[in-house]
Amino acid sequence: MNIGQAAKISGVNAKLIRHYESIGIIPKASRSEAGYRTYSEADVHILSFVKRSRNMGFSMKEIKKLVSLWRNKTRASSEVKTLALKHIEEMEKKIQELQEMVKTLRHLSKNCHGDHRPDCPILNDLANQ
Amino acid sequence: MNIGQAAKISGVNAKLIRHYESIGIIPKASRSEAGYRTYSEADVHILSFVKRSRNMGFSMKEIKKLVSLWRNKTRASSEVKTLALKHIEEMEKKIQELQEMVKTLRHLSKNCHGDHRPDCPILNDLANQ
DNA sequence: TATCGGGCTTCCAACAATTGGAAGGTCAAT
DNA sequence: ATTGACCTTCCAATTGTTGGAAGCCCGATA
Numbered sequence: 467m468n469i470g471q472a473a474k475i476s477g478v479n480a481k482l483i484r485h486y487e488s489i490g491i492i493p494k495a496s497r498s499e500a501g502y503r504t505y506s507e508a509d510v511h512i513l514s515f516v517k518r519s520r521n522m523g524f525s526m527k528e529i530k531k532l533v534s535l536w537r538n539k540t541r542a543s544s545e546v547k548t549l550a551l552k553h554i555e556e557m558e559k560k561i562q563e564l565q566e567m568v569k570t571l572r573h574l575s576k577n578c579h580g581d582h583r584p585d586c587p588i589l590n591d592l593a594n595q
Numbered sequence: 596m597n598i599g600q601a602a603k604i605s606g607v608n609a610k611l612i613r614h615y616e617s618i619g620i621i622p623k624a625s626r627s628e629a630g631y632r633t634y635s636e637a638d639v640h641i642l643s644f645v646k647r648s649r650n651m652g653f654s655m656k657e658i659k660k661l662v663s664l665w666r667n668k669t670r671a672s673s674e675v676k677t678l679a680l681k682h683i684e685e686m687e688k689k690i691q692e693l694q695e696m697v698k699t700l701r702h703l704s705k706n707c708h709g710d711h712r713p714d715c716p717i718l719n720d721l722a723n724q
Numbered sequence: 725t726a727t728c729g730g731g732c733t734t735c736c737a738a739c740a741a742t743t744g745g746a747a748g749g750t751c752a753a754t
Numbered sequence: 755a756t757t758g759a760c761c762t763t764c765c766a767a768t769t770g771t772t773g774g775a776a777g778c779c780c781g782a783t784a
Contacts, residue, residue, distance in 0.1 A: 470731065480732085481772065489770095500779055502732055511722065518721045523696045526770070536718045546717050547709035554700050557693045564686045564693075567652045571683050580676035588675050589665045592647045593640065599760065609761085610743065618741095629750055631761055655741070 469495075472505040476513035483513060491516060491530050524553060598624075601634035605642035612642060620645060620659050653682060 473480040486492045492512050495503035515536060519529045528549060535541050535549075577587040602609040615621045621641050624632035644665060648658045657678060664670050664678075706716040
């Protein structure tokens with residue numbers, strides 16, 4: 467099948483598929499006589515894998531690693547688990563940071579009248595802390 | 596004072612100060628005879644404001660708006676509050692997304708032996724869901 | 725057969741925010 | 755006079771994705 471079909475099935479748009487190929491996330495697609503990229507079911511499977519990994523928040527660098535681990539039938543599951551746990555840690559750190567920002571900003575907003583008057587604790591705090 | 600001094604005090608590094616100037620976040624600095632940028636206390640104050648806003652997770656676009664609101668003594672506090680509340684909403688959405696990713700990935704990791712064996716539920720899930 | 729729409733190709737540029745380097749001018753002190 | 759620290763500009767890389775332009779290919783219709 468052509469790239470458009472592969473895009474439709476995998477949910478990764480054609481532009482992005484070419485990009486992933488160019489940066490080596492996925493193997494180079496074979497070509498038709500006319501130079502069109504052609505994809506097999508297996509190729510589409512890889513694309514779906516990438517898409518789902520992306521949905522899990524993995525970076526492209528991590529996904530590159532995941533794809534190679536996935537295709538290597540003899541790798542140890544510990545390698546994958548380590549990668550996943552590291553990613554979980556990073557996400558939890560990010561969550562904490564965001565929660566602290568929300569907390570601070572929510573507190574400031576609560577003290578801000580939010581009307582026509584110019585006095586605003588939010589700006590005061592950002593400016594004078 | 597020169598840019599290095601302003602950077603030190605505000606906590607925004609010199610490179611970034613120039614960048615912020617170039618994209619119009621902060622006003623253009625005045626120059627010495629030799630062409631060096633010169634900063635007043637008030638200029639540094641703006642830089643600190645930007646820095647703290649960044650720490651609150653605001654985008655540069657939002658910060659540009661915040662700076663102009665801050666410098667406008669007659670703006671309504673509701674304008675600021677609206678911006679802050681919108682930002683809080685976005686952060687909370689992001690938090691939820693991350694939490695769901697963590698939840699899924701944590702579940703998968705729990706079922707992964709994480710040893711020398713190749714069988715790995717994490718990869719299986721990413722591939723076959 | 726001519727042509728038209730849609731899909732494909734490549735390359736180049738933009739977004740966000742920051743960081744890095746290169747090549748060169750300036751300043752203060754030795 | 756020269757050193758070293760600081761400043762200047764410009765250009766490129768990062769991360770992940772999206773957009774456009776110019777041009778080729780394929781199938782269908784007039």
